[in-house]
Amino acid sequence: MSTTPSMAEIGALVGNPARANVLVALLDGRALTATELAFAARVTPQTTSGHLARLAQARLLVLEKRGRHSYYRLASPLIGRMLEGIMAAAADGPPRRRPAGMGDEALRAARTCYDHLAGRLGVALADALIARRRIVLAEDGGQVTDRGARFLTGFGVDLAASERRRRAFCRPCLDWSERRPHLAGAIGAALATRCFELGWLERMRDSRAVVISPAGRRGFVEVFGIAPINGGF
Amino acid sequence: MSTTPSMAEIGALVGNPARANVLVALLDGRALTATELAFAARVTPQTTSGHLARLAQARLLVLEKRGRHSYYRLASPLIGRMLEGIMAAAADGPPRRRPAGMGDEALRAARTCYDHLAGRLGVALADALIARRRIVLAEDGGQVTDRGARFLTGFGVDLAASERRRRAFCRPCLDWSERRPHLAGAIGAALATRCFELGWLERMRDSRAVVISPAGRRGFVEVFGIAPINGGF
DNA sequence: CCGACACTTCGGAGTCTTCCGAAGCGATCG
DNA sequence: CGATCGCTTCGGAAGACTCCGAAGTGTCGG
Numbered sequence: 001m002s003t004t005p006s007m008a009e010i011g012a013l014v015g016n017p018a019r020a021n022v023l024v025a026l027l028d029g030r031a032l033t034a035t036e037l038a039f040a041a042r043v044t045p046q047t048t049s050g051h052l053a054r055l056a057q058a059r060l061l062v063l064e065k066r067g068r069h070s071y072y073r074l075a076s077p078l079i080g081r082m083l084e085g086i087m088a089a090a091a092d093g094p095p096r097r098r099p100a101g102m103g104d105e106a107l108r109a110a111r112t113c114y115d116h117l118a119g120r121l122g123v124a125l126a127d128a129l130i131a132r133r134r135i136v137l138a139e140d141g142g143q144v145t146d147r148g149a150r151f152l153t154g155f156g157v158d159l160a161a162s163e164r165r166r167r168a169f170c171r172p173c174l175d176w177s178e179r180r181p182h183l184a185g186a187i188g189a190a191l192a193t194r195c196f197e198l199g200w201l202e203r204m205r206d207s208r209a210v211v212i213s214p215a216g217r218r219g220f221v222e223v224f225g226i227a228p229i230n231g232g233f
Numbered sequence: 234m235s236t237t238p239s240m241a242e243i244g245a246l247v248g249n250p251a252r253a254n255v256l257v258a259l260l261d262g263r264a265l266t267a268t269e270l271a272f273a274a275r276v277t278p279q280t281t282s283g284h285l286a287r288l289a290q291a292r293l294l295v296l297e298k299r300g301r302h303s304y305y306r307l308a309s310p311l312i313g314r315m316l317e318g319i320m321a322a323a324a325d326g327p328p329r330r331r332p333a334g335m336g337d338e339a340l341r342a343a344r345t346c347y348d349h350l351a352g353r354l355g356v357a358l359a360d361a362l363i364a365r366r367r368i369v370l371a372e373d374g375g376q377v378t379d380r381g382a383r384f385l386t387g388f389g390v391d392l393a394a395s396e397r398r399r400r401a402f403c404r405p406c407l408d409w410s411e412r413r414p415h416l417a418g419a420i421g422a423a424l425a426t427r428c429f430e431l432g433w434l435e436r437m438r439d440s441r442a443v444v445i446s447p448a449g450r451r452g453f454v455e456v457f458g459i460a461p462i463n464g465g466f
Numbered sequence: 467c468c469g470a471c472a473c474t475t476c477g478g479a480g481t482c483t484t485c486c487g488a489a490g491c492g493a494t495c496g
Numbered sequence: 497c498g499a500t501c502g503c504t505t506c507g508g509a510a511g512a513c514t515c516c517g518a519a520g521t522g523t524c525g526g
């Protein structure tokens with residue numbers, strides 16, 4: 001009943017809008033410069049610098065200096081999962097009277113979430129995989145079925161690399177724009193990587209949004225069976 | 234890049250030591266009265282009342298009035314998982330210069346963590362299950378092996394009840410006192426329930442700590458193969 | 467019906483935080 | 497080498513928060 005100071009410290013860190021913006025901007029695992037983060041945080045560079053120093057001291061972020069730039073990124077995937085958890089709780093919390101149309105449309109369509117896919121595309125992908133019994137997702141975890149393993153291998157995802165068979169983990173991650181789960185974990189990451197490899201997706205500069213190429217558009221429909229309407233493209 | 238106000242709100246809520254103490258006290262899912270929570274929070278009842286009202290308004294807690302008592306509990310398992318995530322991040326964060334001997338010894342030995350077992354007992358249990366290839370745990374998720382399923386069924390855990398076979402989910406949860414994962418998810422909860430049923434464990438009043446009965450002591454060694462020394466009892 | 471109890475609301479003192487302007491420190495470029 | 501750029505540090509103003517004492521509301525017990 002007394003071992004909690006550190007939890008409150010982390011809460012206080014996340015509890016400032018500027019710092020929360022920084023953390024969300026870093027959620028896809030990339031390293032951003034202090035100036036880019038100042039823009040994301042919506043405060044001046046001086047103020048941001050102080051915030052970044054505090055986040056780094058608490059080991060939520062790590063700093064890498066290169067030339068005259070300071071690159072900050074999340075200290076570990078653990079931090080990313082913590083933030084996901086907070087966002088999930090925030091998403092099903094009080095009826096958000098936030099306009100909801102506010103967020104960037106490109107982000108809502110398709111984006112990366114740490115190392116996997118989110119947004120309408122991410123959710124549609126998860127839905128399609130579930131509908132065809134290729135994966136099973138519950139609140140607490142998930143599983144790749146045998147037919148799912150065959151399908152993913154055929155698609156070029158190296159399941160063996162995601163650690164020996166039966167350790168190819170699969171986990172739900174609550175999408176904060178769609179408020180429904182999408183596919184995360186080792187499988188989600190591997191799938192996203194493969195889509196980038198195939199040129200189905202491309203990252204947008206200075207954003208976590210991704211754009212779907214014409215090949216990707218075809219592929220998601222033909223290979224995964226996503227209805228173009230549901231995929232939102 | 235703008236859809237984060239709610240995340241900061243939740244962070245700010247968790248970021249106050251008194252409120253963090255309240256949330257941790259409720260982590261095992263029980264409902265506690267305002268007065269009990271004031272004790273846990275280490276502030277006066279007036280102050281606690283304000284905190285509880287804010288937590289309830291943000292839907293982190295729900296309030297149930299019975300007679301002249303106000304019972305508060307976590308609004309959903311989602312909130313519990315969010316708190317776990319924060320604690321896990323806190324645990325592997327900066328080298329905690331906290332005396333470390335501070336925490337209640339009984340809590341460190343064995344306690345409930347929302348609905349499953351934690352502390353030295355929880356970690357030892359997970360270790361024993363892993364060593365005998367009954368479960369597999371990775372950072373992102375886990376799995377019950379076939380031999381594990383047979384073992385658990387034999388122990389009296391109803392795997393079918395944790396939703397159809399192959400949906401019996403198993404998930405790691407970072408133990409904040411031991412800083413190593415223990416077993417959570419549907420399987421972790423079912424296992425804990427069975428241990429209480431068998432009388433191997435008993436809850437302590439006004440604490441998340443659990444005491445191991447003599448039968449439990451024998452059982453954990455003989456059935457699970459926990460070395461008494463590692464189990465800490 | 468009165469007192470004890472559980473809880474909440476109100477008001478104000480003390481404290482901590484956030485923020486920006488100004489200025490400093492290195493790295494890079496011409 | 498001097499100018500520019502990226503980032504950080506310093507100082508102080510404005511604001512927000514937490515906390516408790518005092519007092520109010522509703523419930524239970526005799």
